[in-house]
Amino acid sequence: MDYKKTEAPLSTITYDKSKVEAPTQNIYEAISIISQRATQIGSDLKKELVDKLEEFATYNDSLEEVFENKEQIEVSKFYEKLPKAHAIAVEEWLEGKIYHRRPEQD
Template sequence: MDTKNLKAPNTSVTYDRDLLTAPTGNMYEAISIIAKRAEQINSEIKEELIEKLEEFATYNDSLEEVFENKEQIEVSKFYEKLPKPHSIAVEEWMDGKIYHRDTSVSE
């Protein structure tokens, strides 16, 4: 996931209900799709963060020595400032970047 070029807002935004439900015609279905995508985004971001923090991991049995690594703190701050996964998912939904299909309709 390209976390540096996200356009999603960091704060609350009001969306037009008609635009949000236009692809499915059903508010609950649209929200369900967005929620599933938000879970995927959250797991991707979490995996990236864990992978980057593993680089700074030190495996000591001593609890007395606690190191403050500035690079580790910067990585953590960067991920804290990212838009929330649901904001990213809604932005992707509004831009038409999420593929969905109705499985109840036979083709």
Template sequence: MIDLKNPNIPVNTTTYDRNQVDEPTENIYEAISIISRRAEQINVEIKKELIDKLEEFATYNDSLEEIFENKEQIEVSKFYERLPKPHAIAIQEWLTDKIYYRNTEEDSQE
């Protein structure tokens, strides 16, 4: 599970050293591909968690068949809006060696 309250993840745009990003793979395109796949995974996790939390506070009106938002739903939504973006979390995980990856081409040659 990802740590959404990690203060070390920048919320704003940040410039990274290209050499630091591609150091583990020695290929910037491969590194970006790995980071983007992880960002997609993080996005799915965050979205699922948000939907689950919003469902806890949902109140259904049988006559109008509408879901009314209450104060708790708005607070939960605001919390998730302030979180770092999935790509920023993925880059931070990559730079701190928290993403496991392997090259399947090298595995098949052995």
């Protein structure tokens, strides 16, 4: 999934409780599912960022020289400006993009 094109808010907003709990009829179950999805999104974004920053890595034994790489700074700033993982997960939940099931009902 492309998290860069999401419409999730950048800051904290208030959601209608009835809309959040509507798919499961249980607010705690809905929050648990959203939390698990936010964890997945967070780890995906972190892996993607680490992979991109690896391109700029320099391995020196000397700690005296520290280089500022403008591209590396731009990549880091871009990822800092993305919506947080929980905001993306809530947005996906409200749009019905998260698949969930109860094993005891199957």
